[in-house]
Amino acid sequence: MRTDLCDLFKIDVPIFAFSHCRDVVAAVTNAGGLGVLGALAFSPEQLELELRWIDEHVDGKPYGVDTVMPMSYEGKERGLGKADESGGVDAGVFQDLIPQATKDWIETVLEEYEVPQLSSDVDDADGVGGGNTGLLGWTEGGGRNHIDVALRHEGVKLLVNALGPPPKDIIDLAHEHGVKVAALTGAVEHAQRQKQAGVDIIVAQGTEAGGHTGEVGSMVLLPDIVDAVAPTPVLGAGGIASGRQAAAALALGASGVWTGSVWLTVREADTSPLVKEKLFAARSRDAVRSRSLSGKPARLLRTGWTEAWEREDCPGTLPMPLQYMVCSEAQTRITRAARKAGTKAQELVGMPVGQVVGRLNAEVSSADVIYQFMDEFIESVERLQQTLDTASER
Numbered sequence: 001m002r003t004d005l006c007d008l009f010k011i012d013v014p015i016f017a018f019s020h021c022r023d024v025v026a027a028v029t030n031a032g033g034l035g036v037l038g039a040l041a042f043s044p045e046q047l048e049l050e051l052r053w054i055d056e057h058v059d060g061k062p063y064g065v066d067t068v069m070p071m072s073y074e075g076k077e078r079g080l081g082k083a084d085e086s087g088g089v090d091a092g093v094f095q096d097l098i099p100q101a102t103k104d105w106i107e108t109v110l111e112e113y114e115v116p117q118l119s120s121d122v123d124d125a126d127g128v129g130g131g132n133t134g135l136l137g138w139t140e141g142g143g144r145n146h147i148d149v150a151l152r153h154e155g156v157k158l159l160v161n162a163l164g165p166p167p168k169d170i171i172d173l174a175h176e177h178g179v180k181v182a183a184l185t186g187a188v189e190h191a192q193r194q195k196q197a198g199v200d201i202i203v204a205q206g207t208e209a210g211g212h213t214g215e216v217g218s219m220v221l222l223p224d225i226v227d228a229v230a231p232t233p234v235l236g237a238g239g240i241a242s243g244r245q246a247a248a249a250l251a252l253g254a255s256g257v258w259t260g261s262v263w264l265t266v267r268e269a270d271t272s273p274l275v276k277e278k279l280f281a282a283r284s285r286d287a288v289r290s291r292s293l294s295g296k297p298a299r300l301l302r303t304g305w306t307e308a309w310e311r312e313d314c315p316g317t318l319p320m321p322l323q324y325m326v327c328s329e330a331q332t333r334i335t336r337a338a339r340k341a342g343t344k345a346q347e348l349v350g351m352p353v354g355q356v357v358g359r360l361n362a363e364v365s366s367a368d369v370i371y372q373f374m375d376e377f378i379e380s381v382e383r384l385q386q387t388l389d390t391a392s393e394r
């Protein structure tokens with residue numbers, strides 16, 4: 001299972017793994033793939049610590065960092081969300097744009113599910129609340145701060161951006177550091193724009209994927225993007241969690257695969273036991289496209305929370321980055337309340353996940369996932385080879 005990308009990154013297999021968990025990133029890189037750390041939820045200081053830890057655990061092997069610099073978000077055209085000279089991004093201007101009616105409605109949902117208020121000792125241990133404004137890295141300024149940190153680490157060989165191509169100066173800066181740039185897309189026109197912007201690798205992500213996702217399925221999207229941006233290499237993403245699916249992606253013209261959901265249930269993942277249990281139990285149809293997380297369509301595990309945002313009394317979701325901001329304290333409260341077994345709050349707990357969730361049924365190590373990919377890939381290619389042999393014997 002070797003392609004040009006293996007030589008480019010000095011990796012054994014062209015399996016790229018997105019995860020917010022440093023242990024998964026290191027484990028995949030150590031198993032011969034390329035682990036990519038999602039920076040979104042980390043402050044620049046936290047990201048620095050995570051990358052230092054990865055450096056110490058991968059013995060000089062390459063890894064990547066993923067940021068989110070959306071092409072569009074509320075207030076971007078007015079200059080909101082840019083970092084100031086000290087790197088700070090003003091969250092207050094976004095807070096002022098959040099309607100009181102949405103806050104009140106969220107409170108009624110939390111009451112229905114018996115989610116208590118936060119006690120005054122709340123901290124950021126849940127990663128989404130307390131002193132956190134909920135702005136995360138979902139603005140251009142936030143993404144830039146992450147990139148400054150990432151480029152200080154020699155092991156970082158790939159920068160990836162979601163929701164659009166990164167700005168031109170960022171691409172140039174990455175190239176000056178000898179770092180390749182990839183960008184996710186779910187549409188052919190966007191892939192062409194990314195190529196023109198100087199992106200080195202396009203991640204063609206079908207609607208099956210967990211997280212922000214478009215409307216076109218991988219089977220149709222991938223060959224269309226491969227043809228539209230050739231000879232730029234393309235990674236197939238969305239619905240790939242096995243060697244058979246990787247073989248299909250390579251058959252459609254991809255130079256490798258970009259995976260996310262499959263890493264949520266591995267042994268090294270920091271996914272909570274409750275969520276792991278829910279993911280093991282879920283079927284493909286339980287991964288629904290919803291704006292309730294961030295304001296843009298994202299595929300998430302169906303929960304009481306996603307269903308509430310579909311109700312008639314719901315005032316509607318807000319544009320990015322306001323939606324996550326208005327929900328962030330609620331998410332902290334839900335996470336805390338759900339720690340107690342048997343609470344109604346547990347019905348609200350979920351996670352972005354793709355349609356492959358139906359196949360995630362047991363906890364294995366990250367290295368085993370990579371080895372299973374390789375075994376199944378070989379079996380698939382041999383099976384296809386037999387169809388040629390049989391045909392030529394006729």
Ligand SMILES: Cc1cc2nc3c(=O)[nH]c(=O)nc-3n(C[C@H](O)[C@H](O)[C@H](O)COP(=O)(O)O)c2cc1C
Binds near residue numbers: 018160240262
């Ligand atoms: C829990 C979760 C969080 C995600 N967050 C991000 C993110 O912050 N940035 C990003 O570029 N992609 C994100 N994605 C999308 C993945 O990078 C990847 O494209 C997707 O998971 C591939 O499809 P799959 O889920 O079918 O493997 C996320 C996916 C999941 C499952």
